[in-house]
Amino acid sequence: MKIAIIGGGIAGLSAAYECEKARAAGEPVEYRLYESRERLGGSLASEIVNGAVLERGPDSFISEKPAAAELCRELGLGDQLTPSNDADRKTWIVVRNRLVPLPDGLMFLVPTKLIPTALTPLFSLKTKIRMGLELLHPPRPGAQDESVAALVERHFGQEAVDRLADPLLSGIYGGDATQLSARTVLPKLVEMEAQYGSLTRGMVAAHQQMRARAAQRPAPSPGAPRPAPRGIFTTLRGGMQQLVDALEARLESTWVQRSTTVSTIEQNSDGWRITADGRTKDFDAVIMASPAWAVGALLKPVDAELGEALALIPYSSSITVNLIYDESQLGRLPDGFGFLVPAIENRSMLACTFVHRKFLGRTPTGKVVLRAFLGGMKNEAQLKETDEALIAAVRRDLSDILGEKIISRSTVPEHAQVSRWRRAMAQYAVGHQDRMQLVKERVAALPGLRLAGNAYDGIGIPDCIRLGRKAARELTTAGAATSAAAR
Numbered sequence: 001m002k003i004a005i006i007g008g009g010i011a012g013l014s015a016a017y018e019c020e021k022a023r024a025a026g027e028p029v030e031y032r033l034y035e036s037r038e039r040l041g042g043s044l045a046s047e048i049v050n051g052a053v054l055e056r057g058p059d060s061f062i063s064e065k066p067a068a069a070e071l072c073r074e075l076g077l078g079d080q081l082t083p084s085n086d087a088d089r090k091t092w093i094v095v096r097n098r099l100v101p102l103p104d105g106l107m108f109l110v111p112t113k114l115i116p117t118a119l120t121p122l123f124s125l126k127t128k129i130r131m132g133l134e135l136l137h138p139p140r141p142g143a144q145d146e147s148v149a150a151l152v153e154r155h156f157g158q159e160a161v162d163r164l165a166d167p168l169l170s171g172i173y174g175g176d177a178t179q180l181s182a183r184t185v186l187p188k189l190v191e192m193e194a195q196y197g198s199l200t201r202g203m204v205a206a207h208q209q210m211r212a213r214a215a216q217r218p219a220p221s222p223g224a225p226r227p228a229p230r231g232i233f234t235t236l237r238g239g240m241q242q243l244v245d246a247l248e249a250r251l252e253s254t255w256v257q258r259s260t261t262v263s264t265i266e267q268n269s270d271g272w273r274i275t276a277d278g279r280t281k282d283f284d285a286v287i288m289a290s291p292a293w294a295v296g297a298l299l300k301p302v303d304a305e306l307g308e309a310l311a312l313i314p315y316s317s318s319i320t321v322n323l324i325y326d327e328s329q330l331g332r333l334p335d336g337f338g339f340l341v342p343a344i345e346n347r348s349m350l351a352c353t354f355v356h357r358k359f360l361g362r363t364p365t366g367k368v369v370l371r372a373f374l375g376g377m378k379n380e381a382q383l384k385e386t387d388e389a390l391i392a393a394v395r396r397d398l399s400d401i402l403g404e405k406i407i408s409r410s411t412v413p414e415h416a417q418v419s420r421w422r423r424a425m426a427q428y429a430v431g432h433q434d435r436m437q438l439v440k441e442r443v444a445a446l447p448g449l450r451l452a453g454n455a456y457d458g459i460g461i462p463d464c465i466r467l468g469r470k471a472a473r474e475l476t477t478a479g480a481a482t483s484a485a486a487r
């Protein structure tokens with residue numbers, strides 16, 4: 001079985017690794033990994049500067065989804081897994097240049113505790129009254145998909161969209177709450193609305209059920225080994241690049257073609273013909289692990305409707321700016337992991353992480369790493385700005401938001417690094433699930449074709465790994481079954 005893998009981001013690398021495993025197990029598998037850029041890893045990229053780990057792209061993965069930690073362990077990186085420092089977890093939201101903590105009891109954008117919600121300066125009295133009345137919402141079964149903004153506005157009002165949904169989604173996904181699909185991004189809330197009407201009542205009920213289930217679990221026996229500490233997020237001690245390097249080291253190097261862009265794909269009676277940098281090669285199967293807009297362009301001549309559906313999946317661009325300071329240059333930063341900046345604040349940045357606090361042991365003692373996140377659906381134009389202009393804008397925002405006493409406008413960081421990610425983050429827009437249904441049906445009609453990446457069934461690293469490995473496993477096991485039958 002000859003398999004072409006197009007795209008050497010985490011999805012494509014995971015697919016290639018799975019092919020390599022099948023080959024090592026004696027399966028007749030050959031693969032080629034094509035990557036347009038000189039380096040592998042796609043959005044995953046980190047480096048160590050003056051002893052500090054600087055992540056240019058993702059800084060971690062969510063621990064609840066096991067695929068990423070599992071892969072790291074398989075690759076011998078188990079001892080590098082580092083949990084987020086949740087004891088210090090606290091997130092702030094900027095409200096008129098002031099930092100306001102997210103109120104206690106907030107779950108998936110839903111307030112569940114009366115007193116913290118009543119006391120928070122995040123919302124006006126009008127919004128708080130609306131949040132109380134939300135308990136009376138009638139159930140809404142079988143409703144059509146809608147945007148996250150529409151769902152949140154219907155329950156809690158526009159201020160909850162502006163000060164909560166929008167900053168959380170743009171700070172995390174670079175997304176726009178008015179475009180993102182509620183059914184895809186917040187499926188639990190959509191289910192709760194159908195069942196309970198009120199999201200607050202639904203969330204409280206879900207929480208109580210969870211606690212009841214936990215109480216029924218048998219207590220661990222006194223001598224049992226303690227489970228390793230787990231944070232909400234997990235990273236690698238030396239940076240996410242470690243995962244890319246470990247995967248690359250497992251692959252057959254002559255089958256990895258960097259700086260090679262696939263320009264056409266054709267289906268023929270034997271399988272698939274790939275053209276890359278003017279050379280053609282035939283394969284039995286192909287795993288498309290490039291962004292959906294690139295996959296769409298390649299697949300349009302094969303299946304126009306499928307190509308069009310993929311090309312229409314929106315993507316956002318983002319920018320990260322890492323700044324290293326010496327502690328002596330700054331005043332004391334507020335507690336916690338950092339802050340989110342709502343669009344209505346009209347700032348350059350969408351979010352800032354206090355990197356040295358979020359993950360311990362990745363920044364030298366006495367140093368501070370601040371990472372700003374910019375861009376997103378509403379700010380594509382920022383990508384054209386120079387590094388100097390972006391760094392200056394971030395420094396200005398930091399000083400205005402944190403205050404001159406903590407970080408003055410004239411404080412120059414020891415190191416500044418800008419990374420641009422053009423159309424890298426898929427957006428699950430309203431109607432995403434219908435589009436995916438069509439994509440699934442059309443792909444099923446094209447034997448040997450598989451899709452993997454962040455545009456389909458989960459934006460984060462664990463889902464990309466899961467889909468990449470699944471695609472390769474399906475093809476290699478199908479190939480193994482065919483060759484066994486032929487023997």
Ligand SMILES: Cc1cc2nc3c(=O)[nH]c(=O)nc-3n(C[C@H](O)[C@H](O)[C@H](O)COP(=O)(O)OP(=O)(O)OC[C@H]3O[C@@H](n4cnc5c(N)ncnc54)[C@H](O)[C@@H]3O)c2cc1C
Pocket residue numbers: 006007008009010011012034035036037041042043044056057058059060061062260261262263289290291294318319320421424425452453454455459460461462464
């Ligand atoms: C700034 C930023 C921060 C993020 N933070 C987090 C986070 O903290 N946690 C988390 O879980 N996720 C995070 N994400 C999301 C996550 O990183 C991505 O969803 C994931 O890495 C995407 O992997 P992928 O393999 O699908 O795509 P990509 O990484 O985009 O890789 C696709 C590859 O395909 C190549 N390619 C494209 N066209 C062709 C062609 N024709 N021929 C050959 N190669 C081609 C591209 O060069 C690219 O390398 C973040 C993303 C960004 C940009």
